[in-house]
Amino acid sequence: MAVSGRWWWWWFAVLIMVVSLSEPALANPQTYQLAKGCSPYNTSDPPEDFVRKINATFAHLRNQFSRGNKSFATAEHIPIYAMAQCRNYLSKPDCVACFDAAVLVSRQCSIATGARVIFDGCFLRYEMNDFYNKITDEGNRQICGKRTAHNQDVFNTTAQQLLNELVLATPRIHGFFAAAKQEISGGGATAYAVAQCIETITQTGCMECLAIAYSNIQNCLPKSGSGRAVDVGCFLRYSNKHIFANNQTTNLAPFLGGGGRSGKKKAIIAGVAGGVGIILVLAALFLYQQSKKPKAARRGDILGATQLRGPENYGYKDLKTATKGFSEENKLGEGGFGDVYKGTLKNGDVVAVKKLVISSRAKADFDSEVRLITNVHHRNLIRLLGCSAKGEELLLVYEYMANASLDRYMYGDKRGMLNWKQRVDIIFGTARGLAYLHEQFHVCIIHRDIKSSNILLDDEFQPKIADFGLARLLPENQSHVSTKFAGTLGYTAPEYAIHGHLSEKVDIYSFGVVVLEILSGRRSSDMRVEPITEYLLEQAWKLYENEDCLGLVDKTLDPSEYNAEEVKRMLEIALVCTQSPPNLRPSMSEVVIMLSSDRPIFQNKPNRPSMISDFDQRVLTATDTSATTASSTSHATASFSGFSGR
Structure with missing residues (x-):
């Protein structure tokens, strides 16, 4: 690493020399530093390869500033995405000088997977995921000057x-x-x-x-x-x-x-x-009004659409016919707030229709799902095709998932049918879907109920996250919101179950638990009787600490499909997602990077969660009656989103 470090400085020294020979005298590049941040995770690539990609990315950005007449530039040398921007009032030489200074500061992040530098005159950012759509994060802040005005x-x-x-x-x-x-x-x-x-x-x-x-x-x-x-x-x-x-x-x-x-x-x-709240309310009202208008023509296959639109307003009679009058033979699943039915539309498309039982909570779930996922489009998220709201009948129409929900393959009637590669692909796809919700959509969406029954599998066993009835938007100027617990015990992060602190880290914790279920074939909340009684998360930590990672693997898997190092890496990713306190958990984009690498990720072992074995009991005793009701209710809510074959 010392050699690589000298290389960086040599490269930058040459860059500065070139600037001094080719650019006129600088006026004021405004390089007063306002903020700097480095990712807590280092790249899993060989350092020399990472440095080469970073240098090429910076060179591409600098070339856009020095040779063009622009103040904004992006560059990608996969997996590195980078962006730089100057204030438009800076001259070209000042812009280049400000950028060079930002590059120099970013070198302090060494081989971190991301860096951000903000000056008065410019800013520079690079990450190992596409962040171009992101408008804010929890680091937003103000910097006040010390002088007063006359x-x-x-x-x-x-x-x-x-x-x-x-x-x-x-x-x-x-x-x-x-x-x-x-x-x-x-x-x-x-x-x-x-x-x-x-x-x-x-x-x-x-x-x-x-x-x-x-x-x-x-x-x-x-x-x-x-x-x-x-x-x-x-x-x-x-x-x-x-x-x-x-x-x-x-x-x-x-x-x-x-x-x-x-x-x-x-x-x-x-x-x-x-603020953002008014904008979101107006947007929701607009979408609702649009859904009430009659459509001149059918939208067509959304996967092939060139322009994203609102959900289709289906007729109640059409959906009733499609599901054979919501018959028992077409029922896919049922829960506390409604049932899900398989339906065949007039054009031959097979869909899943969620029929909500009338209640104030069901109405809230209906509005929440329509509002949140109307324009959420990702290959690892269930697609909302449309809705119907005739009087008291509330219906949501989703794409049909023939291969059922993940829980049936982990510990249900289809247990043992997924091989190791399919399980890894499901983990990877779920991580990508959550990364989109948290970081790549224009607002941060917290799902709040990530669990195996809410992960559906398509014809090729690719995962899609379902059931957004409990989802919440995270205000973009807050690190978390405080709310009563609503989710499923066994998957819920301690800080949320006990204290009501909700952030995207809650989903990350749940994701870690789901990974353990996929590795082990065990339900997270089931108690193991022999040789000792313990929950899945507790068992996983003990096996990891005893360096017996293979002891967790589902016995239905063929041992020739996996190796010890691969199992250890997947287990470490699961455990780092369940760490306490929550700020130790990685972001989902960082999890995606970890999953993409086959190299060791952690120099030190992850930190153990603050509570494990008596988790459910402590939640129930620490929350009030209404919160407990919400948790049991949400368990039913999740179950009726299994849009899959029986």
């Missing part, structure tokens, strides 16, 4: 108005960038402000990100003459000093509506700056 109260009013206008106008501007200034009334001074979003997100994503940034930067305004709000998808800054040249301002008027700073426009701006 006549701070008057300055606050002017800066607030300027920021309001930028938040409204920037998402409407091509390139998602705006710089503006405003003279302070009667003060002889000026307020300056800048807003910018990355160019790979949508207009709505830019608006949502800036709404979060706007909320964060409010913490600076009352007492500081300068402030920044930084996030992965956007940047917002104000100051009472020059940030950019006078000729670099953007005319905001065409993008504000109404042609001026009217009271009506301010009301609109206030609504926009209110």
Whole structure:
């Protein structure tokens, strides 16, 4: 590693020398560092290969800045994805210099699988997964300056108005960038402000990100003459000093509506700056209204569609006919809130129809599933084809999964039918689906009920995550939300079951338990009688600590299909996902990387969870009656999502 380290510095020294010979004198690249972060996981690739890919990626980014007339660049040298952006007011030499400085800082992350550097003038990020759609993460924050402005109260009013206008106008501007200034009334001074979003997100994503940034930067305004709000998808800054040249301002008027700073426009701006919640509510209302409108023509095969649309509004009579009047012979599964039926539509398509029993909870589940997964499209997530809401009848229509749910192959009537490769593929596909929900969709979706019965298998035994009735959105400016427990005991993370702390780490914990079930063929909540009584997770940790990983493997598997190192690696991935505290668990994108590698991943053993053997009992005694009811209810809720053959 020492040789590789010297190589990095040599490479960068040569780069700086080339810059000094080929670029004019620099003015102000604005390299004041605002944030830096490194992934806690190192690459599983040989270090030399990783360094070569990183260098090639950086060179590609730099070439786009130095030879083109642009301030935004992306580059991929699989599995590395990278992005860099300069503030548009920087000159080309300043942009290149800012980027070079960011590269230098990123070298401090050594061979970590990801790095992020944010300066006043630019930012650089690379990861080993596609993050281009992401607009925010839990690291979003504000950085307030130490100086105060002359006549701070008057300055606050002017800066607030300027920021309001930028938040409204920037998402409407091509390139998602705006710089503006405003003279302070009667003060002889000026307020300056800048807003910018990355160019790979949508207009709505830019608006949502800036709404979060706007909320964060409010913490600076009352007492500081300068402030920044930084996030992965956007940047917002104000100051009472020059940030950019006078000729670099953007005319905001065409993008504000109404042609001026009217009271009506301010009301609109206030609504926009209110945050993500309003946007999501409006989006949900729009989708609901669209689903009520009659369709001129049938949508067709969604897998071949070139444009994503809302769910199809099926007729109740058509679905009743398709399921033979919701007959017993067509029933695929049943649960506390409704049943699932196999249906054959008039065009010959086979679907699964979930018929919800009428209750306030069922209505909430219906609205939740339609709202959340209408535009969630991934090969490892069950596809919602449409819905029907005639009076009190609530129906959801999904793609049909002929190979049943995973639990039937692990410890049900089809136990022993999956070989080792199929099990590994199911683990991998489930991880990809969760990574999409958590990190690649435009908002973070927490499933809340990941378990074997909610993983369905298609004709080729590829997994699809199902049942979004308990899913929740994680607000993009929060690391977790507090809520009553709703899930299935045995799969639920301790911090959520006991304290109600819900984050994407809860799904990651559940994923780890599912991996153990796939490896062992045991149900997570079943007690083992001989030789000692223990739950699956407890047994897995003891076997791992005793270096007897093969002792966990399902006895129905052929030993020639797997080896000890492969089993150990899969077990370690499962255990690292169940660590306590939750911040020790990897992200799902990092899990995907671990699963893609056949090299050792951990230098030290994972940390043991804080509670195992008496987990269920402690949950029941630590939660109140309503929470306990919710947990038992959710167990039934999950079971009626087995859209599969009997």
